[in-house]
Amino acid sequence: MGEDSFSPYIIIGTAGHIDHGKTELVKRMTGTDTDRLKEEKQRGISIDIGFAELKLPSGRNVAIIDVPGHERFVKNMLAGSTGVDIGLLVVAADDGVMPQTREHLAILELLGIKRLVVALTKIDLVDKEWQGLIEEQIRDFLRDTAFADAPLVSVSSRTGENVDVLIGLLDELSAVRSDKEIDPPLRMPIDRVFSLSGIGTVVTGTLWSGTIEVDQTVEVLPGRLRSRVRSIQVFNRPVPRAFPAQRVALNLVGAKRDELSRGDVIVSPASFSITYVFDARVRILKDVGRGYRNRSPVRIYHGTRETEARMVIIDGIAHAPRRTTSHENWVIFKGESIKPGQEAYVQIRMIEPLVLRYQDRFVLRSYSPITTIGGGPPPGRPG
Numbered sequence: 001m002g003e004d005s006f007s008p009y010i011i012i013g014t015a016g017h018i019d020h021g022k023t024e025l026v027k028r029m030t031g032t033d034t035d036r037l038k039e040e041k042q043r044g045i046s047i048d049i050g051f052a053e054l055k056l057p058s059g060r061n062v063a064i065i066d067v068p069g070h071e072r073f074v075k076n077m078l079a080g081s082t083g084v085d086i087g088l089l090v091v092a093a094d095d096g097v098m099p100q101t102r103e104h105l106a107i108l109e110l111l112g113i114k115r116l117v118v119a120l121t122k123i124d125l126v127d128k129e130w131q132g133l134i135e136e137q138i139r140d141f142l143r144d145t146a147f148a149d150a151p152l153v154s155v156s157s158r159t160g161e162n163v164d165v166l167i168g169l170l171d172e173l174s175a176v177r178s179d180k181e182i183d184p185p186l187r188m189p190i191d192r193v194f195s196l197s198g199i200g201t202v203v204t205g206t207l208w209s210g211t212i213e214v215d216q217t218v219e220v221l222p223g224r225l226r227s228r229v230r231s232i233q234v235f236n237r238p239v240p241r242a243f244p245a246q247r248v249a250l251n252l253v254g255a256k257r258d259e260l261s262r263g264d265v266i267v268s269p270a271s272f273s274i275t276y277v278f279d280a281r282v283r284i285l286k287d288v289g290r291g292y293r294n295r296s297p298v299r300i301y302h303g304t305r306e307t308e309a310r311m312v313i314i315d316g317i318a319h320a321p322r323r324t325t326s327h328e329n330w331v332i333f334k335g336e337s338i339k340p341g342q343e344a345y346v347q348i349r350m351i352e353p354l355v356l357r358y359q360d361r362f363v364l365r366s367y368s369p370i371t372t373i374g375g376g377p378p379p380g381r382p383g
Contacts, residue, residue: 009061009062009063009243009244009245009246009247010060010062010063010085010086010174010245011062011063011064011065011083011084011085011086011206011245011247012054012062012063012064012065012084012085012086012087012088012170012174013064013065013067013081013084013086013087013088013108013113014026014064014065014066014067014088014089014090015067015077015081015087015088015089015090015101015104015105015107015108016089016090016091016100016101016104017091017092017095017098017099017100017101017104018068018100019092019095020090020091020092020095020098020101020121020122021090021092021121021122021157022066022067022088022090023050023066024121024157024158025090025119025121025155025157025163026050026052026064026066027052027157028157028160028163029052029054029064029163029166029167030052030053030054030064032052032053034050034051034052034064034066049065049066049067049068049076049077049079049191050065050066051063051064051065051066051204051235051247052064052066053235053247054167054170056167056170056171056174057167057168057171058171058174058175060171060174060175061235062170062174063206063235063246063247064088065081065084065206065247067081067104074100074103074104074107074365074370074372075301075306077104077107078107078301078306078363079191079262079263079301079304079306081107081108081111081113082111082189082191082206082208082303082304083189083206083207083208083245084108084111084113085113085115085174085245086113086115086116086117086170086173086174087105087108087113087115087116087117087147088116088117088119088170089101089104089105089108089116089117089118089119089147089150090118090119090121091118091119091120091121091134091138092120092121092122093120093121093122093123093125093126093130093131093134093154094122094125094126096134096137096138097137097138097141101141102141102287103371103372105141105142105145105147106285106372107363107372108147109145109146109147110283110361110362110363110372110374110375110376111361111363111375112361114146115173115176116147116150117150117151117152117153117166117169117170117173118138118142118150118151118152118153119152119153119154119155119166120134120135120138120152120153120154120155121155121156121157122156122157122158123154123155123156123161123162124156124158124159124161131154135152135154138152139152151169153165153166153169184209184210185209185210185267185268185271185272186207186209186210186211186212186218186266186267186268186271187207187208187209187210187265187266187267187271187272187355187357188205188206188207188208188212188248188250188265188266188267189205189206189208189263189264189265189266189303189304189305190203190204190205190220190260190261190262190263190264190265190266190304191204191205191206191262191304192204192205192262193257193260193261193262193264194257195257199251200230200251200252200253201251201252201255201256201257201260202249202250202251202252203249203250203252203260203264203266204247204248204249204250205247205248205266205304206245206246206247206248207242207243207244207245207246207248208244208303209244210244210268211241211242211243211244212229212232212241212242212248212250212266213229213232213240213241213242214229214230214231214232214240214241215228215229215230216228216229217229217269218250218252218266218267218268218269219266219267219268219269219270219271220255220259220260220264220265220266220267221264221265221267221272221274221353221355222264222265222274222352222353222355223259223264225254225255225259225260226254226269227252227253227254227255228252228253228254229250229251229252229253230251230252230253231250231251232248232249232250232251233248233249234246234247234248234249235247250266262304262305263303263304263305263306264305265303265305265355267355272355272357273355274353274354274355275353275354275356276349276350276351276352276353277347277348277349277350278347278348278354278356279314279345279346279347279348280345280346280347280348280362280376280377281343281344281345281346281376281377282311282338282343282344282345282346282364282374282375282376282377283342283343283374283375283377284338284339284340284341284342284343284344284373284374285340285341285372285373285374286340286341287340288340288366288371288373288374289340290340291337291338291339291340291342292311292337292338292366292373293336293337294311294312294313294336294337295310295311295312296310296311296367297309297310297311297367298310298311298348298364298365298366298367298373299364299365299366299367299370300348300350300354300362300363300364301362301363301364301365301375302354302356302360302361302362302363303354303355305352305354307350307351307352307353307354308350308351308352308367309348309349309350309351310348310349311346311347311348311364312346312347312348312349313336313337313338313344313345313346314344314345314346314347343377360376361375361376361377362375362376363375363376
């Protein structure tokens, strides 16, 4: 099957503050309630990522990843935002721009997402004058970001007002093909692992690159577990082959539920190595409030994996074997700190390994208190 047969799925990811109506809006557009956990139903908030499929007026199918808005669950938002092509920033008209609105937008920028739509929700709860003030606040908020020209649609999920306009706009934006690559080796970060009676172990994720077929042998990193793909589903439909940018569920033979976890990566055997150390140019967000000194402890988020690390400011790099996974003997440094708004070359030394490729994006969060502080532009070649 050639590239012409590739169904160009687009991934839309929600973003926004808690209780601003992300899940309600997705349900209005798709008919799917993405809150699947019992605790989510009981508490009335999203805790983990959820998924829905949207059939657009053009006939194209897109996947929507709905993420939690609470500050305690930003790490789940980061896991859900991996592989997103279009951001859907949701702001409630009765609340306006709030802390997680700002943090989620910063994450979308750091992940290199280029297309964004803003949905001003709950307009049925406010008058037109107040709605206009919040629309102006959002425009001011976006002015100094990469999304200054992002379209804004004011909607009501309760009445359905302008939801068709929003869907039409998403249809226009999704006409631009995903930039995920069909040719390179398979790579799919895992975001869910579960077992089904009579079926066995199932993993789900967004296919970043390459393709995957039924009966194909795959490797799960970092544990180097080999497994065979018994069956593939794309939004509950069995398929013989899956393509980049599709939401994929794989039934794996030879892999136990407790051997896998979110953050693991499905790859073609022997196509990727793991690394504990990589060099990169990072940007510290201008509004984080303080600088970060050499060897600062940080949390790094790449794909669906989170791990603790040290950020070493680089002054000069010593030569080292490319495939080294050691934490030691890598760098000579003299730097002191990176201030808010600055960029610098650093070395990230991690406790757990990542499956990196040149130009992958990543996000950094502070160790305590836990908040987003910056991240990649494109990292250097992994060790």
